Amino acid sequence: MxxxxxxxxxxxxxxxxxxxxxxxxxxxPEQCTESVRAALEMGYRHVDTAKAYHxxxxxxDGIAAAAVPREEVFLATKVWAGDLAYEDVIExxxxxxxxxxxxxxxxxxxxxxxxxETLPAFDELLDRGVIDRVGVSNFTPEQIERxxxxxxxxxxxxxxxxxxxxxxxxxxxxxxxxxLNLVAYSPLGRGTVLDDDTLAEIAAKHDASVAQVSLxxxxxxxVTAIPKATSEAHIQDxxxxxxxxxxxxxxxxxxxxxxxxxxxxxxxxxDSW
Numbered sequence: 001m002x003x004x005x006x007x008x009x010x011x012x013x014x015x016x017x018x019x020x021x022x023x024x025x026x027x028x029p030e031q032c033t034e035s036v037r038a039a040l041e042m043g044y045r046h047v048d049t050a051k052a053y054h055x056x057x058x059x060x061d062g063i064a065a066a067a068v069p070r071e072e073v074f075l076a077t078k079v080w081a082g083d084l085a086y087e088d089v090i091e092x093x094x095x096x097x098x099x100x101x102x103x104x105x106x107x108x109x110x111x112x113x114x115x116x117e118t119l120p121a122f123d124e125l126l127d128r129g130v131i132d133r134v135g136v137s138n139f140t141p142e143q144i145e146r147x148x149x150x151x152x153x154x155x156x157x158x159x160x161x162x163x164x165x166x167x168x169x170x171x172x173x174x175x176x177x178x179x180l181n182l183v184a185y186s187p188l189g190r191g192t193v194l195d196d197d198t199l200a201e202i203a204a205k206h207d208a209s210v211a212q213v214s215l216x217x218x219x220x221x222x223v224t225a226i227p228k229a230t231s232e233a234h235i236q237d238x239x240x241x242x243x244x245x246x247x248x249x250x251x252x253x254x255x256x257x258x259x260x261x262x263x264x265x266x267x268x269x270x271d272s273w
Contacts, residue, residue, distance in 0.1 A: 016074050016103070016157075018219055019242055020046030021235065022185060022228035029058040035230045036062025040073060042239055048159075048185075048226040050078035050107055051092060060098055076103035076183075078137055078159075081111035081268075088112070089121035093130045105135040105159055109143045110268045119150040126153045135159060135183075138269065141174045157181040162223060163189040164199065164214055164254050165261040172221060184218050187225040190263045198257055202250045208240075215241035217254045 021039040026032045032055045036047055040063065049059040056077060063073055079092045084106065093101060104122065106113065125131045133156040136147060148155050158175065162168045162184035175182040188211055193199060199210045206213070211227070215238060218225045229235045246254075 016076075016181065016224060017044070017046040018224045019215065019239065020044065020048050020074070020076070020183075020224065020226040022226040023047065023049045023055055023059055024053050024185070024228050026058075026228065026230055027054050029055070029061075031230055032058035033062040033065060035235065037065045038232050039229075039235050039239075040066035040068045042232075042236060044235075044239060045072055046074040046076070046224075046226070048076045048183075050105075051080045051083065052078070052107060063098065070098065074102045076105065076135070077101060078105040078107035081106075081108040081113060084112040084114070084118040086117050086121045089118060090125065093125050100129065101131045103133040103135050103156060104131040105137045105157070106139075106147075108138050108266075108268070109136070109140075115146055115150045119147060123152045133157070137185075141170065144174070144178070144180070155180060157183050157224075159183040159185055159226075161186045161262060161264050162218065163187050164193050164196065164217060164257050165189050165259050166263075167255070172223070176222070181224060182222070183224045183226060185226055186263050187218055187227050188214055189261060192261055192263065196257065198253050202246070202253065205250075206244060206246075208244050209237050211237055212241040212244050213246070213250075213254075216244040216246050217251065220246055220251055 021044050023032060026035060036059050047059060049056050063070060075098060079089055083092050093104060122134045126134060134151060134153045135157040137159040139158050144158060158180055160168060160171060163186060172182060188194060193214050194210050199213050203210045203213045215225045227238045229238055
């Protein structure tokens with residue numbers, strides 16, 4: 001897909017690495033800053049945040065504190081659903097303390113979201129050089145198609161919940177046909193997949209952790225994962241998934257897991273979920 005790399009290669013300037021650090025619920029400023037710094041110095045080059053996470057400033061501080069040039073870091077954030085009026089979108093891009101945001105998402109297609117008002121603001125930010133790419137999050141295929149009709153800019157990514165208990169077959173097929181990057185939040189199912197027997201057997205076979213297996217499965221599906229982690233041990237464990245190669249039997253076994261368990265479903269989520 002356009003603009004994606006794995007950590008097996010040196011990322012091209014501005015490319016989106018297929019493993020990133022998620023920062024949802026990492027609201028303690030010092031902890032968040034340290035997590036971002038540690039992840040970047042460990043080798044991560046993709047950090048994901050959002051206004052709703054209440055940590056954008058701390059993420060910016062972590063990027064500044066790391067011994068990694070800013071131009072090597074792919075930084076993504078999201079505009080909250082209540083801030084999607086034109087002027088609110090413009091203002092939202094100023095909180096991270098960085099000159100350019102690599103990817104700015106619409107967090108949810110709800111609340112103040114109005115394609116005709118919201119999306120021109122994203123085009124404006126792109127024209128000004130404030131952002132490099134436009135993304136959406138939690139969008140259905142129909143909502144993506146409507147956004148593409150309004151946007152002048154190409155739509156780069158859709159960020160959704162995805163893990164072995166929520167395989168997102170329809171969205172993956174749509175993304176592949178539309179050359180759209182799919183980014184997985186909660187790629188460990190908020191911990192639910194860690195007790196799965198199938199994943200545990202595959203992990204034992206490869207002398208890996210269950211978390212690494214889940215993340216490697218997503219990579220095999222051409223999906224970028226952004227697992228949240230705060231401790232250096234968990235950040236390191238997730239990062240080691242980039243060297244785990246699953247075989248066809250492993251992929252088939254995970255694909256065959258007969259369980260659907262969505263973790264994130266607010267009342268105002270799209271009706272067609």
